[in-house]
Amino acid sequence: MSIVKYTVIGGGINGLAVARQLLIDHPDAEVTLFEKESSVAQHQTSHNSGVVHAGLYYAKGSLKAKLCRRGVHLVKEYCEANDLPYDQCGKLVVALTEVEVERLKRLYQIALDNEVPDVCMLYGDEIKKVEPNCIGIAALHSPTTAIVSYEAIAKQIAKDILEKGGKIQLSAEVKELKNNADGIQIIMKDGSVYPETFNYAVSCAGLQSDRLAKNSGDEANPKIVPFFGQYFVLDDQFTNDVKGLIYPVPDPKYPFLGVHFTKRIDGKMTIGPNAFLSLGRENYTGKNFNFKDITDYLVYPGFWRFSFRNIPAAIRESKTVLSQQTFIDECVKYVPSLSKMTVKPATRGIRAQAMNQDGSLVDDFVIRKDGNITHIRNAPSPGATSSMAIAEYIVREVMQTVEAKATVDANDSGIEMVVQGS
Known part of the structure; x- marks a missing residue:
């Protein structure tokens, strides 16, 4: 029996x-991971808030809701098993007005x-x-919301992969995946062809996901539009x-959550x-x-359709970009005792925001299959929280469908399905 290569x-x-x-589900298989940087977890994984989201915002039945809840369990379990820090510090979503109270109840x-x-x-x-110093009319309390270091978790997973016999190719940027009759071919950034072919591939390219997918024959949409998020450390x-953690109540007029306190x-x-x-997609400075x-x-x-619809949001966010004091003032609304606080800039994060051609933001996770290639096309927050659950879902559900299909018709390389929540 030939060895299956992923x-x-x-x-x-x-x-x-x-x-x-x-490697857990197919211990006899060969698994090779390609990473364009000189070490793993150099982009969104190490440039985020570190929050393990409990599932407060995601519509019932969506992939986000399903995989977030499963992901919390898996992340906590993994941290405990590997002696990685996991702080269940809790979260308040605070309403300052009666209008916000109604949103909070929803x-x-x-x-x-x-x-x-x-x-x-x-x-x-x-x-x-x-929160003794927090003010508000009402709040939603999630005591099990936690914080971790996703960079530390990712680096531990990399060790696990190597210990289980997997390969990690660093400084190896992939430009294209080709579905050929004899397997999946890897085309590197410099145009060279990787000497091995593979039976199955999963693209998890984050900020570059749309480009790799399009180069590999998948649809051009959704498009990744990068948004930066600036943090300050008290x-x-x-x-x-x-x-x-203290968060504002999301305003449906705006596409993002707003400034908040994060431990x-x-x-x-x-x-x-x-x-x-x-x-820039990787402009962290x-x-x-x-x-x-x-x-x-x-x-x-x-992009232009999105921009014209969200001019008020752009004005609101630009104020916090141009003025550090405006940034601080937004938070002081919830904790007045910090009106004199001083802060220092922290590294920016870049959100890989998937956007449709009509200007709408893609809200749910999107996982698309093209023959024996599976593309993660959208995995924003709670993507890190859900990462191990996303992995289970892809390997045990999405790819199983691919493999079953492949045994029936090995020559079918057309796009087979799009998997996303409601």
């Missing part, structure tokens, strides 16, 4: 989780629908029992004024992020720009 493209937490899951129902454990509504002074003397696994407290158009990346979204019709 390849995974992308060494972020999703790609690593998929490679690990393949969030509470979503949390109940998703079976988020121990969530409850708090009113008035009840909020101070959780100076140490202000850190203890907030115990855990880090190292004990530091941060405020952020804002959300504004990035001048904010000092550079990438002409190709900028041109890519400027010539995309969906």
Whole structure:
């Protein structure tokens, strides 16, 4: 019996989780992961808030709702098994107006629908029992929301892959995957052909997911449009004024959550992020720009449709980009005791936001199959929380369908299905 060969493209937490899951479920298979950087977890995995989301925002029946809840369990279990830090610090979503209270009640129902454990509504002074310095009319309390280091988790998964006999090819940027009669061919960035072929491939290319998918014969849409999120770290003397996570109630007029307090696994407290158009998919310093990346979204019709519909949001977010004090003021609304706080900039994160041609943002996870190639086309927050559950889902459900189909018609290389939640 011939050995089945799998390849995974992308060494972020999703790609690593998929490679690990393949080795768990198919221990006799060969698994090779390609990562374009000199080490794993160099992009979204190491540039995020570190929050293990409990499932407060995601519509019942969506992939986000299903895989987030499963992902929480798997991340916690993995951290415990590998002695990695996991701080169940809890989260408050705080309403400051009666309008926000009504929105908060809808969030509470979503949390109940998703079976988020121990969530409850708090009113008035009840909020101070959780966060003594926080004010608000009402709050949704999620005591099981946690924080971790996804970079540390990803690097541990990389070790697991090597220990299980998998291969990780670093500094190896893949440009294209080709479905050929004799297997899947890997075309590298320099145009060279990797000497091995593979039976199955999973593309987890994050910020470059649309480009790799399109180069490999998949549809051009959705398009990745990069948005940066700036964080600031509170100076140490202000850190203890907030115990855990404090978020605003999402405003349906705006596409992103808004500035909030987030505790880090190292004990530091941060405020952020804002959300504004990035001048590059990997522009973490904010000092550079990438002409190709900028041109890519400027010539995309969906970007302009999105922009015209979201001018108020752009104005709101631009204020926090241009003024650090405005950024701080947004947070002080929830914790007035921090009105004199001082902060330092932290590294930016870049969100790989998938956008449709009509200008709408793709809300749910999108996993698309093209022959024996599976593409993760959209995995924003809670993508890191859900990473191990996404891996299970791809390996045990999506790829099983591919493999069953392949045994019936090995020559069919057309797009077979799109998997996404409602």
